Amino acid sequence: MGIDRYKKILEEFNVVERCGKCGTCGTIYQNWRSICPAVEEYGFESYFLGGKNLLTWGLLHDLIQWDNSIRDVLYACTLCGHCANQCQMAEADGSRPMKLFAMNILEAMRYEAVRAGFGPMPKQKMFGDHTSKEHNPYLERHKDRLNWLPKDLKTLPKKAEIIYYVGCTSSYREKNIAIATAKLFKHIGLDFTILPDEWCCGSPLFRTGQWETAAQVSKHNIELMNQTGAKALATSCAGCYRTWKVDYKDTYSDLIDTNYNFDVLHTTELLADLMKKGELEVEGEFKKKVTYHDPCHLAHCELYDPPRYVLQNIPKLELVEMERNRENAWCCGAGGGVKSGFPEFSLKTAIRRLAEAEETEGEAIVTPCPFCARNLHDAAEKAKSKMEVYDVVEVLAKAIKL
Amino acid sequence: MFVGDSAEGGEGNLYVSHKQDFDKICMYNYWSGCRLMNRKKIHDELIAIVGSKWVSNRKAELFLYSWDFLTTEPIGKPDFVVMPKETEEVQAIVRLANQERIHIIPYVKGLSVGGLANPNEGGVVLDMKRMNKILEVEEDNMYAVIEGGVTQAQLKRYLNKYYPELRFSYTWAPPGTGILPGLLNYGMYDLSLRYGSGDRLINAIEVVLPTGEIAYFGSRMFSSNWLCKNPVPDLMGLFIGWQGTTGIITKAGIQLFNNFLHQKTYIVETKTVELGFDIQNQIAKADIADDITGENFFWAKAGEGYKLPIKKKTEDPELTTTITLTANTSKEMEAKEEILTNFCERAEAHFALMENIQMPVQVINDWDGAKAGSMQWIGAYMPNRYLAKSYRKSEKIYEKYGYSIQAYNRLMGNGHYGIIRFNACFWKKHDFDERKKVNSMLREIAKVLLESNGILYKPPMWAAEILLKRGNPAAVKLMRKIKNLLDPNRIMNPGKLGL
Numbered sequence: 011m012g013i014d015r016y017k018k019i020l021e022e023f024n025v026v027e028r029c030g031k032c033g034t035c036g037t038i039y040q041n042w043r044s045i046c047p048a049v050e051e052y053g054f055e056s057y058f059l060g061g062k063n064l065l066t067w068g069l070l071h072d073l074i075q076w077d078n079s080i081r082d083v084l085y086a087c088t089l090c091g092h093c094a095n096q097c098q099m100a101e102a103d104g105s106r107p108m109k110l111f112a113m114n115i116l117e118a119m120r121y122e123a124v125r126a127g128f129g130p131m132p133k134q135k136m137f138g139d140h141t142s143k144e145h146n147p148y149l150e151r152h153k154d155r156l157n158w159l160p161k162d163l164k165t166l167p168k169k170a171e172i173i174y175y176v177g178c179t180s181s182y183r184e185k186n187i188a189i190a191t192a193k194l195f196k197h198i199g200l201d202f203t204i205l206p207d208e209w210c211c212g213s214p215l216f217r218t219g220q221w222e223t224a225a226q227v228s229k230h231n232i233e234l235m236n237q238t239g240a241k242a243l244a245t246s247c248a249g250c251y252r253t254w255k256v257d258y259k260d261t262y263s264d265l266i267d268t269n270y271n272f273d274v275l276h277t278t279e280l281l282a283d284l285m286k287k288g289e290l291e292v293e294g295e296f297k298k299k300v301t302y303h304d305p306c307h308l309a310h311c312e313l314y315d316p317p318r319y320v321l322q323n324i325p326k327l328e329l330v331e332m333e334r335n336r337e338n339a340w341c342c343g344a345g346g347g348v349k350s351g352f353p354e355f356s357l358k359t360a361i362r363r364l365a366e367a368e369e370t371e372g373e374a375i376v377t378p379c380p381f382c383a384r385n386l387h388d389a390a391e392k393a394k395s396k397m398e399v400y401d402v403v404e405v406l407a408k409a410i411k412l
Numbered sequence: 413m414f415v416g417d418s419a420e421g422g423e424g425n426l427y428v429s430h431k432q433d434f435d436k437i438c439m440y441n442y443w444s445g446c447r448l449m450n451r452k453k454i455h456d457e458l459i460a461i462v463g464s465k466w467v468s469n470r471k472a473e474l475f476l477y478s479w480d481f482l483t484t485e486p487i488g489k490p491d492f493v494v495m496p497k498e499t500e501e502v503q504a505i506v507r508l509a510n511q512e513r514i515h516i517i518p519y520v521k522g523l524s525v526g527g528l529a530n531p532n533e534g535g536v537v538l539d540m541k542r543m544n545k546i547l548e549v550e551e552d553n554m555y556a557v558i559e560g561g562v563t564q565a566q567l568k569r570y571l572n573k574y575y576p577e578l579r580f581s582y583t584w585a586p587p588g589t590g591i592l593p594g595l596l597n598y599g600m601y602d603l604s605l606r607y608g609s610g611d612r613l614i615n616a617i618e619v620v621l622p623t624g625e626i627a628y629f630g631s632r633m634f635s636s637n638w639l640c641k642n643p644v645p646d647l648m649g650l651f652i653g654w655q656g657t658t659g660i661i662t663k664a665g666i667q668l669f670n671n672f673l674h675q676k677t678y679i680v681e682t683k684t685v686e687l688g689f690d691i692q693n694q695i696a697k698a699d700i701a702d703d704i705t706g707e708n709f710f711w712a713k714a715g716e717g718y719k720l721p722i723k724k725k726t727e728d729p730e731l732t733t734t735i736t737l738t739a740n741t742s743k744e745m746e747a748k749e750e751i752l753t754n755f756c757e758r759a760e761a762h763f764a765l766m767e768n769i770q771m772p773v774q775v776i777n778d779w780d781g782a783k784a785g786s787m788q789w790i791g792a793y794m795p796n797r798y799l800a801k802s803y804r805k806s807e808k809i810y811e812k813y814g815y816s817i818q819a820y821n822r823l824m825g826n827g828h829y830g831i832i833r834f835n836a837c838f839w840k841k842h843d844f845d846e847r848k849k850v851n852s853m854l855r856e857i858a859k860v861l862l863e864s865n866g867i868l869y870k871p872p873m874w875a876a877e878i879l880l881k882r883g884n885p886a887a888v889k890l891m892r893k894i895k896n897l898l899d900p901n902r903i904m905n906p907g908k909l910g911l
Contacts, residue, residue, distance in 0.1 A: 027841045028785040031481050033521050033563070033588020034774040042569035042587065052465075053495050053541055055522070056472045064481055065472060071842045079470030098774040102717040 011221070012125060013070070013118045015264070016111065023107035025115060026067045028099060031060035035093035035108075038338045045092045045334070047341050047359040056083045059093040059112060066119050081128040084119055086355060089217055089346030090306035095337050113310075114261060120219030130218040131351035138220040145209035145227060146178040147350075155208065158185035163192050170203040172280075173240045173272075175231075175254070177247035178210050179380035187380045190407035191246045191277055197412055198290055202244070205234055213249040213307075216257055218347040225265040228258055232268040242273040244280050246403050248305035248379035249345070251276045255311050276308065278378045278402055282316035285323050295326035296409040300400075301372040302329060303363065303386070304339035305379035312337075317378045317402050324409045330370045340366060342377070344385035360389030364397050374398035376405055451491065454512055458494055458536070461504045466495040466542070477519065477537045480527035482787045483872065484841050485851075488532040490517065497542045499618065499626060499662040506660070507624040509536060509903045517905050518656040520561050520590025524597070525789055526872030528655050532907040540590065543662065546570045550637070554578060554668040555615055557638050560661050562591050564772040571668070579671040581613060582771035592661055596652050597870050598793075600822045600831055602703045602736065602771055603669060605696060608825035609793075611652045615640050618663035619651055622899035630665065638665020650894065655876075656905040658898045672738035674745045680756055680763040681729035686800045688731030689821070689830075691759050693796050695735060696827025698755070700748040703736040704823045708803075711818040711835060715776060719783055720838065721816050729762070784840045786847070790854045790875055791833030792866030796823065799830050802864040806834050806857045813853040831869065832861075873907055880910040 019025060035058055036049045044050050048057040055061045062084060068074040097108035123129030130138065137147035144152045158181060174195060180188035195202045209231055215224035235243060245251050254274040258266055284290035302318060314336045321329050334340045343349070343359025364386060367375040375397055377383055386399045400408075451469075458467045468474075473493045479485075491514065496502050509516050515535025522529045531537060540561035548557040549571075558567065565587035567580050581603035583594050594601075595610035607613065616630025616638040629648045631639040641648065651659050682688035685708065692704050707715065709724050712732050724730075735752065739745035756763040794802065803819055810817040818835040834857050839846035851874070858868060858878050868879045880888050895911045896902075 024783045024785065024840075028783050029481075030523070030586075030785055030787075031476075031521075032523060032586035032774060034586050036588055037565045037569075039587075039774070040770055042565040042572075054468060054473050054493060054539065055476045061472075061476050064476060064479075067841060068475055073842075074471065074475050077471045079468075079472040083472045098776050100717050100776055102719075104717075 011265075012121050013115070016115055016118055019107075019111050020070075020115070023101070023111065025107050025111045026063040026070070029060045029063040029067075029108070031055065031058070031064060033058055033060060034098065035059040035096050037096065038334065039096045039098065041333075041338070043334060045096060045338060045340070047090070047343055047355070047362070048087050050362070051355050051358060052086065057086065059097070059108075062087070062116060062119075063112070066115065069119070069122070076123065076126040076128045078128060081123050081131075084116065084123060085129065085131050085134075085218070085347060086352050087116065087346055088306065088341045088343060088348045088359070089113055089116065090341035091310060092306070092338060092341070117217060117219070120217070121221050122219075124219040130220060130347065133350040134214070134218040134220070134347045137350060138215055138218065138223055141210050141215060141227060142223050146182060147210060147214050148178055148182045150182045155181050156204070158188045159204075160189055160192070163196065166203040167201075168203065169238055169240070170201045171241045172200055172202040173235060173238055173243045174202050174204050175211070175243050175245040175247075175250055176204060176208060177245060177250040177380065179249075179384060180247060181208075184380040184384055184401070186404060187246055187383065187401045190401065190403045190412065193412040194281070194403055194407055194410070197410060198284060203238075205231075205238070207234060211250040211253040213253040213257070214347060216253065216262060217345070218351075221262070221265060225262070228253075228262070228266045229268050232258060232266065232270050235272065236270055240272055242275055244275045244277050246277040246378065246380065246401065248276070248307035249381055251313075252307035252310050276313060276316065276378065278317040278320050279313065281403075281406065282319040285320065292324050292406065292409050294409040294411050296324045296405050297326040298374050298398075299328040299330060299370075299372045300374040300376045300405070301332050301367050301370045302335070303332070303342065303367070303375050303377040303382060304336055305377055305382045306339070306341050306345055307379065309337050309339065320402055320406060321376060324406060327405070327409070330372050332366045332370055334366065342382040342385045344381045349381075349385060356385060357389055357392055360385040361393045364389050364393060364395050367397055368395065372397070374400055376400045376402055378402040450512065454508065454514065455492065457508050458492055458505065461508070462494055462496050462501050466497075468493045477522070477539070478530060480522065480525070480530050481785065481841070482523065482525050483527055484786050484844070484847050485527050485872075488530070488534060490531045490537040491534045493537045493539055495539045495542045499620065502538065502620045502660055502662055503624055503626060505536065505538065506620050506622065506903075510622075510624060510901050513901055513903070515903050515906055516660070518560075518660050520593050521563070521586075521588055523585060523589050524593070524870060524872075525787060526870060526875070528597070528870070528872070528905075528908055529593070532873070535903075538660065547663070548638075549575050549578070549668070551575065551578070553639055554670070555638055555665045556580070556668055557663060557665050558591060559663055560590070560592050563588050564591055567591060568772060575668075577671055578668045580666070580668055581607065583610075584773070584775050586774050587772040591666065592664055595664070595666065596661060597655065598653055599870070600824065604822055604824050605701055605703050605826065607667075612825075613667045614648065614652065615665035615667060617648055617651060617661050617665075619659040619661055621659050622901070622904045626662075632665070650898065654895075655908040657895060657908050657911045658904060672740060674739040674742060675768050676737050676745060676749070677766050677768050678735045678737070678752060678763055679766050680733040680735065680761050682731050682733070682759070682761045683729060685731045685803050685819075687759060687761065688733050689796065689799045691755055691761055692733055692821075692823055693827060694755050695752060696823045698751055699826060700737060700751050701735050702738050704733060706731050706733045706821045708817060708819040710816040711820055714818065714837065717776065724816075734766075784837065786839055786841050787835060787837035788847075788850055788854055788872075789833050789835045790858045790861065790868065791831060791870070792861040792864075792868050793824070793829055793831055794861065794864055794866035796827065796830045798864040798866065799832050802832060802860055802866065805860045805864075809853055809856045809860065813849060815853070832866075871909070873910075876908065876910040
């Protein structure tokens with residue numbers, strides 16, 4: 011548990027120790043535009059990845075002791091991980107340990123903050139406790155989880171080839187994304203259904219160091235999925251996708267101790283595949299110039315092209331890129347527990363992203379993540395921006411006129 | 413593993429007391445704490461100057477600004493870390509510091525590899541990173557006006573975007589390092605063979621004097637431009653090379669250069685450093701190159717990602733020299749290449765074209781050395797003919813301590829002088845005993861460098877003491893007088909440069 015799970019990695023690659031606090035993590039390598047929302051907002055050395063590494067080093071070697079200031083630094087980070095992507099320190103074989111391990115170590119240090127009695131941030135603790143009881147972090151009732159379902163979809167089959175895993179944000183906040191996804195699946199004629207007792211995937215809990223609760227909800231979801239006998243799970247949420255794809259299977263598999271063999275797909279992977287096979291043709295159009303925002307959780311899975319492919323195959327849609335994109339995208343500011351823990355910082359980060367979207371002279375910013383969409387919506391409202399915000403499935407559903 | 417699991421450390425518990433190395437810090441902290449009886453008042457006044465968001469006395473920041481994390485020498489804890497945005501804010505902080513007799517330590521990224529931007533007796537660390545505006549680029553006379561916290565990455569991006577035909581001279585320091593600290597400390601650059609050390613690239617400066625006045629030097633002393641040094645006594649020398657002990661440079665006009673259409677980089681491998689330094693010297697005199705640097709075998713291997721120690725085979729080159737050529741036309745480039753080829757063939761040295769390096773660059777592994785994130789160095793400006801001799805003597809000292817020699821050199825100012833630097837990065841960050849051993853070794857090498865007519869550059873505190881002891885007494889006395897005259901309350905970065 012905790013940082014001890016990385017003992018071997020810490021010793022073999024000296025991941026935190028080898029950091030010289032050089033600051034390369036603050037800008038995109040060889041482009042030099044800023045890449046770290048926390049550095050942009052707070053400025054002090056502590057907010058660079060290097061600062062977090064060296065605080066970790068100090069904690070691990072008893073040179074400093076936990077307090078709220080160290081907690082704040084470790085939690086005021088969206089865990090986008092694009093900082094680690096800039097660090098060029100490499101092994102002789104070319105592998106880059108900072109890129110591979112820095113974010114996992116940071117998450118483990120958040121677990122240590124919880125264990126030491128300093129973490130998580132108060133609102134994160136609140137959503138952690140609520141998730142234990144009601145299985146969602148939005149302080150909503152579990153029995154209302156499927157309230158978004160349109161009337162014509164109320165009677166889904168008990169078993170199907172594909173399970174549409176909705177996720178908490180689409181279930182309770184960005185319901186239009188859930189509706190658009192379900193309508194699209196029905197329109198295409200997919201054999202799909204929804205879990206009768208879907209719980210939070212645990213992503214916000216893993217990110218904020220509340221691992222025990224995260225393991226409980228993960229176990230429940232996997233067992234439930236296994237019971238369905240489905241071939242694949244598809245989700246429109248980048249956070250759920252990364253959690254199912256990477257965390258359940260790899261990063262936290264030892265905590266969950268429950269295996270599965272079905273495929274995990276992001277909805278855009280599924281849609282792009284159908285488009286390539288000629289099984290999904292878009293007859294309508296979406297006549298707007300749009301820019302695409304890469305969610306960090308999809309970057310963690312190196313999933314960049316399917317959402318773009320879907321957008322590029324919508325008639326009349328003009329796709330333009332922001333300067334910071336793919337593995338170097340500027341985070342929307344919502345992830346890593348920041349939206350609840352540091353709401354002002356979160357919103358400012360999203361406003362900065364909107365400003366970049368406006369640089370493209372696009373009319374809309376499109377993303378395949380309800381949590382990104384939510385924060386970008388909030389930012390557009392706060393900044394009184396004319397930029398429209400959509401999810402990829404919403405754009406597709408609009409084009410098809412569903 | 414986590415001693416602080418159950419309790420929040422108070423002011424006095426920042427460092428674990430049983431660590432011998434931290435006794436010194438605790439002593440300084442006690443001293444500083446006693447002087448700062450009105451800590452709350454100072455905190456409030458700093459907030460009034462820059463806003464609460466940009467003042468910290470929190471443990472996380474105090475820890476990170478206390479250390480030079482490369483040398484791993486813990487020096488002393490600051491009382492506050494402050495991030496000003498405007499020159500007037502710096503001015504107000506300096507006035508407050510004079511009033512309260514607290515120290516000020518200017519800081520951009522803290523990568524001097526010598527703790528030059530870390531406090532040793534408490535005080536306010538002035539982190540300049542928010543002063544990051546590029547105020548002007550003057551294309552005709554090729555200079556930029558930048559604020560004190562602008563980094564290499566920021567200037568490079570700005571020039572790429574708006575003035576791609578112009579370039580700055582970059583160091584091998586990481587992209588996030590400040591431009592002015594390197595220039596002000598006589599750093600070496602990728603155009604140093606052509607133009608000399610960093611100080612030569614500064615045209616004019618805006619300084620907040622230790623007494624709080626704002627003063628302009630260089631051409632800004634008499635005009636509104638940042639064009640050049642003055643054809644009158646050069647008062648910029650009162651601030652260049654002083655390691656932040658005589659004032660805070662808040663703006664500077666710095667030289668830019670033509671970005672040549674053609675650039676090629678060659679490496680020349682030689683069996684011995686003697687042969688390598690000789691070839692470097694000949695090429696420098698031929699005046700065809702922009703930059704000539706050398707890395708010895710072990711330093712080069714650390715850069716490639718190998719974990720030291722490793723074995724050097726007989727056929728391995730002892731020195732690898734990197735030579736950068738630039739030209740306006742391909743014909744000009746061909747002519748330069750012909751001259752270079754002749755030198756190398758005559759010396760029977762292996763040479764090859766390599767990929768151009770995009771500067772600035774995060775030197776891949778040099779900063780973590782033996783993957784332990786620790787490094788100390790000692791280096792000197794010296795006559796070129798002493799480079800090989802000092803290398804051989806230093807090699808024996810490395811061997812005596814059980815290490816492999818790590819050396820790096822550069823020829824400067826059209827070959828008028830050279831710099832050689834000896835690096836050591838063999839110890840784990842938290843192995844304080846080995847760090848002491850490394851430091852003892854470098855002290856011995858410092859003596860070798862001085863005996864070789866070298867002048868220690870960017871000296872860490874320990875090296876500055878050695879250097880000043882050898883200095884001409886009248887000149888050193890004058891240095892101290894100037895320091896006292898400029899900084900009567902001795903608030904500016906005390907202890908650095910032996911002052």
